[in-house]
Every structure is written in C-alpha cells, then in structure tokens.
Amino acid sequence: MKFKLILLFIFISAGSLFAQQPDPAKKENFADDWAALTKYKKENELLGLPKRGEKRIVFLGSSIFEFWKQKDPDFFKDRPYIDRGISGQISPQLLIRFRQDVINLKPKVVIILAGSNDISGNTGHVTIEKIMDNIKSMAELARLHHIKVILCKYLPINKYPWVEIVDPAEKIIALNNEIEAYAKQRNFTILDYWTPLVDDAKGQRKDLTVDGVHPNLAGYKIMEVVTEMAIKKSLRNAH
Template identity: 80%
Template sequence: MKIKLSFLALILFSSSLFAQQTTTEKKENFADDWAALTKYQKENELLGTPKKGENRIIFLGSSIFEFWKQKDPEYFNNRSYIDRGISGQISPQLLIRFRQDVIDLKPKAVIILAGSNDISGNTGHVTNEKIMDNIKSMCELAKLHHIKVILCKYLPINQYPWAKHIEPADKIVDLNNLIEAYARKENFTVLDYWTPLVDDKKGQRQELTTDGVHPNLAGYKIMEKVTEPAIQKSLRNVY
C-alpha cells in the first residue's frame, strides 16, 4: 500500500513539474517590442477618442513623466491629461511610440520630454544632434496631424546615480539650447523645466529631488505650475 501511495505521489509531482515547465515554455516573448508598445496598448483602446470640446494633452517621455502620475495622480485624474511616460526610454523609442501613444489618441497637444536617457546611456554613438533628429521627427508628425507641440527644456541633472562617470550637466544645457532654438524657429511652445529646478551646480535643487534625477512631490508641484501656462499658450498658438 505504501509503495502504491509513493508511486501516486511521484506521478502527481511529475505532473505538477511538467505543468510548470509547460507554462514557462509558453510565456510570451516581447523581445521584438523594443519600444514597449504593449505597455499602454490596452489603456489606449479603452480611452477612445476625445469628447467634443475636450482638450486632450499627451505627456510623452520616460521616467520623469511615468513617476509623475505615481507621485501626484490627482494632477492627471482631474484633467484630460494622458501620461505616456515609460521609464528608461530613449528618444528613438519615443519616436516609435508616437503613432500609437500620441497620434492615434487624437490630442490637441503633445508635451515632449526627451534626451536625458540618451545621454545617460551614452557609449559615444549618441549626440545631441541625433537626439534632436528624433525630436524633430516627432514634431513633424505632430504638425502633419494638427497636434500642437510643446517642447520641454530638460530638468537639470549634475550626476546620474547609475552612471557616475558621465558628466551630463553641460550636455543637458547644450541640448536645451538646441531644443529652444528649434522650438522658436517652428513657433512651438517651450516648456522650461530647467530654470525653476536648477541649483548652483547645474543639478536639481536638493529639496526638490529624490536622487538628483527624478523630482519628489515638491518638485512635481513646481513642474505643474509651469506646465499649465505652457499648455494654455500652446492651445492658443497658430502655426
């Protein structure tokens, strides 16, 4: 009897192990989704088109935007503001996502915050000019689809905790100058996140950041104050 029970237990254990292995083997591979299009796919489908008179605004960026709705969700919940930030993304990934996460949602305006992750992962192949190429492509797509463009001057960063060998402060200043010059030329609205957050070392003020890169709630509150007039200006803008 004991032998039969042991044999039965062995069969059950083997079946369970096989089921676990089968489940693992069937796990979907998203390696081809380099830009993480699947992240917001279902949310976009549920969102639908804007209601009549709705001024939908898309926030397109990386972790700065993604963490914003986590730190202060009410800022997005009470408005037609759609946060489409994905942590760690670089400017070509934002460009790939632009159709799904911006154009197809039919917003009145898009706020584009791009460039820092390109700089922080720099292996010598990424330049501010290449970042600008991706930003320009996004802007051209927006204009083609009658979407107002708001270009952000990036937040000040003196050091990346995960890449301390990189000196980003002056690169971000130079990138911001390129962004502002391009925006002025194309009559886009400039949203300056750099000036109200910067300290005397071209980094973020210590009382406004969690790690020198990402704002804390106080930092986001300041960003909200400068974002609102930029949105209103953009909606009035004609080009």
C-alpha cells in the same frame, strides 16, 4: 500498398497539425517590442477618441513623466491629461511609440520630454544631434497631424546615480539650447523645466529631488505650474 500509403499520409498530416498547435504553457515573446508598445496598448484602446470639446494633452517621455502620475495622481485626475511615460526610454523609442501613444489618441497638444536617457548612455552613446533628429521627427509628425507641440527644456542633472558620465550638466544645457532654438525656429511652445529646478551646481535643488534626477512631490508641484502655463499658451495659439 495503397492502404499503407493512405495511412502514412494521415499519420504525417496529423503530426504536422499537432506540431502547429501553440503550446499553452509557453509565454508570448515580446523581444521584438523594443519600444514597449504593449505597455499602453490596452489602456489606449479603453481610452478611445476624445469626447466632443475635449482638449486632450498627451505627455510623452520616460521616467520623469511615468513617476509623475505616481507621485501626484491628482494632477492627472479630472483633467484631459494622458501620461505616456515609460521609464528608461531613449528618444528613438519615443519616436517609435509616437503613432500609437500620441497620433492615434487625437490630442490637441503633445508635450515631448526627451534626451536624458540618451545622454546617460542607458543603452548606448549618441550625440545631441541624433537626439534632436528624433525630437524633430516627432514634432514634424505632430504638426502633420494638426497636433500642437510643446518641447521641454530638460530638468537639470549634474550626476546620474547609476552611471559615471563626464559633465552631464553641460550636455543637458547644450541639448536644452538646441531644443529652444529649434522650438523658436518652428514656432513651437517651449516648456522650461530647467530654470525653476536648477541649483548653483547646475543640478537639481536638493529640496526638490529624490536622487538628483527625478523630482520629489515638491519638484513636481513646481513642474505643474509651468506645465499649465505652457498648455494654456499652446491652446491659445491653436486654430
């Protein structure tokens, strides 16, 4: 009887051990990574901390920033510019990524471009107040960690090709007014992408965009000029 109990115990233990072994054929489930932290995790590890004297700039945003390094990689080459754009992301996702993709990289400056995907309703409908809450939280985190903040006035958009929405142009303008007012109140640098790209219909100039939302190379070239000016201004104000 005792021998049978010992065999039974060994059998149960072996079965339990076997059940705990991971299935090598099973793919890892990233369903909990709503903000796509895995996208830049390895790249951040390889990047490491800034070198002595390096004035690192992080670009945090969605597709406008992600496509930028694809359209004009030379802008980011040989400069301490770190592009951390992820297509389709809304402002709370940027906020979740802020520690990994901004704070931990120890930049001198962060450029925050947020709000369009929230307005287009990619994953829900939110108010401008809620967008601003997320932008303010990111800006406050940056200031707490001695990172200079550049807040962007969003590019003009009067129609999203993938969704019907009433008056996106006016919503973008309202958001930009809130961003500008907050930036002035907190003494953050303002980067105006709206003014140099806008047409008479409060959308993007046709010669500067591929779809009314995303710039073409000519549009990015204009953005590069105003971006460089904002970075220089922000670094001048750095202590």
